[in-house]
Each structure stands twice: as C-alpha cells, then as structure tokens.
Amino acid sequence: MRKLQILFLSGLLVSAVILYFIFHFNQYQGHSSQNILTIFNWGDYIDQTLIERFEKETGITVIYETFDSNEAMMTKIEQGGTTYDIAVPSEYMIDKMRQEKLLMPLEHEKLPNLKYIDERFMDLPFDPGNKYSIPYFWGTVGITYNTKLLPNKEFNSWNDLWDPALKNEIILIDGAREIIGMGLNSLGYSLNDTNPKHLKEAYEKLSQLTPNVKAIVGDENKLLMQNNEAAVAVIWSGDAADIMFENDAIDYVIPEEGSNLWFDNIVIPKTAKNVEAAHQFINFMLDPKIAAQNTEYVAYSTPNKEALKYIDSEMVEDERFYPPPALTKKLEVYENLGKKNLATYNDLFLEFKMYGK
Amino acid sequence: MHNKHIRRIYMIPYALWITLFVITPIILVGYYSFFDIEGNLSIVNYQKFFTPVYLKMTLSSFWYAFLITLISLIIAYPTAFFLTKTKHKQLWLLLIIVPSWVNLLLKAYAFIGIFGKYGPTNYFLEWIGIGTKQILFTDFSFIFVAVYIFIPFMILPIFNALNELSPSFIDAANDLGASRWATFRRVIFPLTLDGVKTGCQIVFIPALSLFMLTRLIAGNRVITLGTAIEQHFLVTQDWGMGATIAVFLMLIMFIFMILTGKDV
Known part of the structure; x- marks a missing residue:
C-alpha cells in the first residue's frame, strides 16, 4: 500500500516538473524582445536569401x-503559444480568422509599397479594402494532364473531362468548393452560385463524370501525377507548377469557361508582439525587385504589377500562370457563402463521392 | 474500516476517467446531435440520417467492415493455430505484431507505392503475363490494406485462446475416436470462440469508422460513416450532423457488442 502511495506521489511530482518546463518554454518562445520577428509561412514559400537580406x-x-495547412496554422495561432508576427493564410481562411478576431488591422501608411500591387487583386470580397491582408501569391484551379500518356488530347474546356476516352484516368482534388464549382463552371454558372436548381444540375452533371474519376485525393495528387499514375488531374495551379517542375510531360490549362482565383495573403495575427517589424517586413516583401526575386524562386504568380518587369519574361508571358485579361475576367474568387450554403455544397460533394463507379 | 476507506480512494482515478473521458463525451455527442448547422435546437439531423444518402453510407460501411472482419478471421484463425504449434511461438507472434508499431499513415503511403501503376505488384503481374492492372483506388486495395492493418488484433486473442486450450481436451477427443475435423468443430473451435468474438469486436468496430484509408487507398471512392464524420467536423463544420452520425455509429457498435458479447 505504501509503495503505491509513493508511486502516486512521484507521478504527481514528475507532472509538476514537466508542467514547469512547459511554462518555461512557452515563455521563452514568447520572446518579447523588440528585435525579433516570427514568421509563420507555408513550407518552401519564400526565397531564404531575402530573409537574410531583411535581417541585414x-x-x-x-x-x-x-x-502545411490553413487549419493547422489557425489552430496554432488560436492557441497562442508562439507569438507569430506574420502569417500567410489562404483567402477563405482570412474570413474565418477575421470572424474569430485573430487578425490585426494593417496600418496602410506604413506600407508605401502597397501601390505596386495590381489593382485587380486589391479590395477583394474576402477582405474589403485590404484591411487585414495583402496578397502574397495567387493562382487558379485548372486541369493538368500528361502529354505523353495522352498525346492526342487537348484540354480547353471543363467539358473535355467528360470524354469517355478518359475512363478511370482523372484525379480530382478533395474539395467541395473546387469540384462543385467545376460542375457549375462547366454549365456556365458562377462558382459562387447558390441557386438550388443550378446546384442540382451541377451535381447531376458531375455524377456522369464518375466513370472517369480514378480518385478524389488531397496532396497525394502531386505524387500521383509526377509518377504518371494518372493522366489528368483537377488541381491548383501552384501544385501544377510543382509537378511540371518534376515531370516534363505535364501541362496545365485554365479552362475557358472560367475557374477559381485563389490567394495566399500576408496578415498580422493577433498574437503579434512586434507589429512594427511586421509592417517593415510586409513593405520589404512588396518592393518590386524583392517580390520579383521571390517570385522567381517560388514560381507562383505574383500580384505585384511592378515586379513583373524584373522577372524573366518567359515566366511572365506564360499564359498558364499569368492568364490573358480576357480569361482573367472569368476567374472568380470564392465568396463566403455562409454555413448553410457551404453545407449544401458539402452534402452534394459527399453524394457525388458516393455515386457508384 | 481503514482499508475500506483506502479502497475508496483508489477508485477515484477510475471514476474520474470514466466520467471525464467516457460518459461526458458520449453525453456531449448526444447533445450536439440535436443542433442544426445554425445552432438551433432541432431533430433535422436525425431526419437527414434517414435519407437514402446516409442509409446507403451506413450499409456500405457495414458491408466493408463485415468483409474486413471476415477476411481477417479466415486468415487469422489458421495463422494463430499454426503459431501455437511452432517451437518459438512468442517470437513468431512478435513478428506479426511488430508492423502494428509502425505509424498507420506511413504504411498507407507505402501501399500507394506498392499498388501503384509502376509499383512492384504490377511489375509482378506484368512479369507473370497478366498485365498491369488498376489496383490502387479499388475495393480490393482498400480491403487488403485494412485487413493488413487489423490482422494482428485478430490473431492475438485467437492465439491466446488457442494457447490456453489444454491439450488434454484434444487427447480426449482423439481417444474417443473423433476425426480431426470433428475434434476441431466440436472441441477446439467452441472452446476458442471467446477469442474469436473478441477478435471480431476489435476489428469490426474500428473498421466501421475507418476514414484515412478511404482517401489514401480507396481515393474517396469508398465512403464510410467515419469519412462523413471527419468531413462534417473539419470541412463543413456541421458538428450536429457529425455528432448524429457518431450516435448511430455507437448504436451499431453497441448492438454488435451485444450480439457477439459473452452472454450479456
């Protein structure tokens, strides 16, 4: 009996010691020093030499x-263990974080370089007046395909995916907005459409696509396309650029009916301790030459109009990643449709997944 | 008197555990299931569950879980039987258990490679003249990987049951002239039935709510109740519907426990 009591007590003691260290480390991570800037970004999403330059x-x-995901990022910021001064969420997350009051308003007068951002990418529905966010990179949703596996096939339209010759060859991204949006776009509707009749039509159209669908997956799509596992994928342009870098046979196209326009954006989360430095950093990254160098490294599309002048012309003239104005006009940003409409989208997507092969 | 007092103190961790981590969550799940997506009190989720979409999903989850359990059992019983006959049985058993120490996600990713178009399985099929087949993202690959993951949990209880079976029963059956098949059917199998039941429970119940494999190995072409719960909690943020599915999942499991339970 006594032994058990000792065991219990020592257990308590060990927990207390561990708790003490956790508090200690949290405090350490909360480094309140004026000269430290903590940046929270996607993996491999900045030219590291620029950070060194900023420090110097x-x-x-x-x-x-x-x-590696918006959700993980938000959880960590909500939790507040580390005082991140800069974060880079995607546009739909901005809306959420704003509602949860996790963002700090930006002081525009401290960001003179903001004028270099293309007007097309300013004042978008997810953040009117760019109160909380500045676009960092942008992209589209489109079709990647393997020109070696499909030598005679050309893709211009979403409807090209419904070709019976593509039986069991298509990989879709596991996202309700993307796929239901694709269905809506293929019918000529807006991808923010909430008309139940149009949604039903889109669902019915999508269910006819099922014989062609090999799988509906997340990040694995990159691996599967790189390894010639599948011939076609509906994918984000950023991922497409990654795959094209690894596999020469891969091409990317934005369908002519239009598609989604997405953004990753720099924000200052509520956890920020060094707001001054955060503004300095944002302004630094907005400098055209610096933005150009960063874009050449990351290879996504930059919203910085002035920076385009300093980027390798081959990259800027690539219409797959910098679509011509006629096509850009057809691109839409996801609007926050509200929980109820989002639930309808998700229910339809679930039904689509369950639709027999 | 003093002893009784101490005993009560030692009951505290158990009671705390059960209240905090078993009873409270179940009550919370039940509670959330009565809220619609806007946060209003309603039974709309239950009505929704009885629509063809969710009923079909329930049936298909049930069917896949049943297949996974059945195939695991068919493989596990002879394996366990064989293991009890080997010389270093604990070592052989350990070798079967070791893979379950490896992270599930890693194993799933490994299978993406193994079953891929240019993976070793298709290389082999090509070599023996069958030709490349689509293996990944099919029912076959899903059930195969699920069985692979669950089989140690089926083998263990059956192995224990067989191992504890006194050889004198078998000797007695032999002496009384029973054939080998009769010995198995009348003596060995009934006496190890408890192990089989435990194994089936341990496999069937998690198999019913599998979700990660449905995406990685079945490419979301197999949708189970687990997948739907994951989606409702993480993507739609419709906690009510997610909780409702969880309530039904618990009901199904409860019924299954009673059916396979030891004389409940």
Whole structure:
C-alpha cells in the first residue's frame, strides 16, 4: 500500500516538473524582445536569401516557422503559444480568422509599397479594402494532364473531362468548393452560385463524370501525377507548377469557361508582439525587385504589377500562370457563402463521392 | 474500516476517467446531435440520417467492415493455430505484431507505392503475363490494406485462446475416436470462440469508422460513416450532423457488442 502511495506521489511530482518546463518554454518562445520577428509561412514559400537580406538591412532577427495547412496554422495561432508576427493564410481562411478576431488591422501608411500591387487583386470580397491582408501569391484551379500518356488530347474546356476516352484516368482534388464549382463552371454558372436548381444540375452533371474519376485525393495528387499514375488531374495551379517542375510531360490549362482565383495573403495575427517589424517586413516583401526575386524562386504568380518587369519574361508571358485579361475576367474568387450554403455544397460533394463507379 | 476507506480512494482515478473521458463525451455527442448547422435546437439531423444518402453510407460501411472482419478471421484463425504449434511461438507472434508499431499513415503511403501503376505488384503481374492492372483506388486495395492493418488484433486473442486450450481436451477427443475435423468443430473451435468474438469486436468496430484509408487507398471512392464524420467536423463544420452520425455509429457498435458479447 505504501509503495503505491509513493508511486502516486512521484507521478504527481514528475507532472509538476514537466508542467514547469512547459511554462518555461512557452515563455521563452514568447520572446518579447523588440528585435525579433516570427514568421509563420507555408513550407518552401519564400526565397531564404531575402530573409537574410531583411535581417541585414533592418537588424531584426527573423524566426521562420512553417505549416502545411490553413487549419493547422489557425489552430496554432488560436492557441497562442508562439507569438507569430506574420502569417500567410489562404483567402477563405482570412474570413474565418477575421470572424474569430485573430487578425490585426494593417496600418496602410506604413506600407508605401502597397501601390505596386495590381489593382485587380486589391479590395477583394474576402477582405474589403485590404484591411487585414495583402496578397502574397495567387493562382487558379485548372486541369493538368500528361502529354505523353495522352498525346492526342487537348484540354480547353471543363467539358473535355467528360470524354469517355478518359475512363478511370482523372484525379480530382478533395474539395467541395473546387469540384462543385467545376460542375457549375462547366454549365456556365458562377462558382459562387447558390441557386438550388443550378446546384442540382451541377451535381447531376458531375455524377456522369464518375466513370472517369480514378480518385478524389488531397496532396497525394502531386505524387500521383509526377509518377504518371494518372493522366489528368483537377488541381491548383501552384501544385501544377510543382509537378511540371518534376515531370516534363505535364501541362496545365485554365479552362475557358472560367475557374477559381485563389490567394495566399500576408496578415498580422493577433498574437503579434512586434507589429512594427511586421509592417517593415510586409513593405520589404512588396518592393518590386524583392517580390520579383521571390517570385522567381517560388514560381507562383505574383500580384505585384511592378515586379513583373524584373522577372524573366518567359515566366511572365506564360499564359498558364499569368492568364490573358480576357480569361482573367472569368476567374472568380470564392465568396463566403455562409454555413448553410457551404453545407449544401458539402452534402452534394459527399453524394457525388458516393455515386457508384 | 481503514482499508475500506483506502479502497475508496483508489477508485477515484477510475471514476474520474470514466466520467471525464467516457460518459461526458458520449453525453456531449448526444447533445450536439440535436443542433442544426445554425445552432438551433432541432431533430433535422436525425431526419437527414434517414435519407437514402446516409442509409446507403451506413450499409456500405457495414458491408466493408463485415468483409474486413471476415477476411481477417479466415486468415487469422489458421495463422494463430499454426503459431501455437511452432517451437518459438512468442517470437513468431512478435513478428506479426511488430508492423502494428509502425505509424498507420506511413504504411498507407507505402501501399500507394506498392499498388501503384509502376509499383512492384504490377511489375509482378506484368512479369507473370497478366498485365498491369488498376489496383490502387479499388475495393480490393482498400480491403487488403485494412485487413493488413487489423490482422494482428485478430490473431492475438485467437492465439491466446488457442494457447490456453489444454491439450488434454484434444487427447480426449482423439481417444474417443473423433476425426480431426470433428475434434476441431466440436472441441477446439467452441472452446476458442471467446477469442474469436473478441477478435471480431476489435476489428469490426474500428473498421466501421475507418476514414484515412478511404482517401489514401480507396481515393474517396469508398465512403464510410467515419469519412462523413471527419468531413462534417473539419470541412463543413456541421458538428450536429457529425455528432448524429457518431450516435448511430455507437448504436451499431453497441448492438454488435451485444450480439457477439459473452452472454450479456
């Protein structure tokens, strides 16, 4: 009996010690020093030499951490263990974070370089007046295909996916907005459409696509396309660029009916301790030459109009990643449709997944 | 008197555990299931569950879980039987258990490679003249990987049951002139039935709510109740519907426990 009591007590003691260390480390991570800037970004989403340059120019020490999903990023910021000064969420997350009061309003007068951002990408529905966010990179949803596996096939329209010759060859992205949006777009409707009749039509059209669908997956799509596992994928342009880098046979196209326009954006989360340095960093990244260097490294599409002048013309003239104005006009940003409409989208998507092969 | 007091103190962790981590969550799941997506009190989720979409999903989850359990059992019983006959049985058993120490996600990713178009399985099929087949993202690959993951949990209880079976029963059956088949059917199998039941429970119940494999291995072409719960909680944020599915999942499991339980 006594032994058990000792065991119990020592257990308590060990927990107390661990708790103490956790508090200690949290405090350490909360480094309140003025000269530290903590950046929370997607993996491999910045040219590291730019961080070194920023440190040299300003004397601010940068701590750089990465995340791999918007949800994981938001959870960490909500939790508040680390005082991130900069984060880079996608546009739909901005709306959510704003509602949860996790964002700090930007002081535009501290960002003179903001004028270089293309007007097309300013004042978008997810953040009117760019109160909380500045676009960092942008892209589209489109079709990647393997020109070696499909030598005679050309893709211009979403409807090309319904070709019976593509039986069991298509990989779709596992996202309700993307896929239901694709169905709506293929019928000529807006991808923000909430008309139940149009949604039903889109669902019925999508269910006819099922014989061609090999799988509906997340990030694995990159691996599957790179390894010639599937011939066609509906995918985000950023991922497409990654695959094209690995496999020469892959091409990407934005369908002519239009598609989604997405953004990753720089924000200052509520956890920020060094707001001054955060603004300095945002302004630094908006500098056209610096934005150009970053774009050449990351290879996504930059919203910085002035930066385009300094980027390798081959990259800027690539219509797959910088679509011509006629096509850009047809691209739409996802609007926050509200929980109820989003639930309808998700229910239809679930039904589509369950539709027999 | 003193002893009784101490015993009560030792009951505290158990009672705390059960209240905090078993009873409270179940009550919470039940509670959430009565809220619609706007946060209003309603039974709309239950009505929704009885629409063809969710009924079909329930049936298909049930069917896949049943197949996974059945195939695991068919493979596990002879394996366990064989293991009890080997010389270093604990070692052989350990070798079967070791893979379950490896992270599930890693194993799933490994199978994406193994079953891929240019993976070793198709290389082999090509070599023996059958030709490349689509293996990944099919029912076959889903059930195969699920069985692979669950089979140690089926083998263990059956192995224990067989191992504890006194050889004198078998000797007695032999002496009384029973054939080998009769010995198995009349003596060995009934006496190890408890192990089989435990194994079936341990496999069937998690198999019913599998979700990660449905995406990685079945490419979301197999949708189980687990997938739907995941989607409702993480994507739609319709916690009410997710909770409702969880309520039904618990009901199904409860019924299954009673059916396979030891004389409940």
